[in-house]
């Protein structure tokens with residue numbers, strides 16, 4: 850595999866990752882959260898968003 854090909858694939862993967870993260874953020878932003886409490890955090894049953902609990 851050529852270095853250029855590898856670099857190109859790395860960039861494509863980064864772009865894809867950014868795309869996925871944005872989609873996830875968007876879904877979690879628009880979610881009507883249904884949090885279930887765990888030890889020191891709570892996690893939404895619908896979108897899997899986790900939030901730390903502070904005491």
Ligand SMILES: [Zn+2]
Pocket residue numbers: 877880881882883893894895896897898
């Ligand atoms: Zn949610």
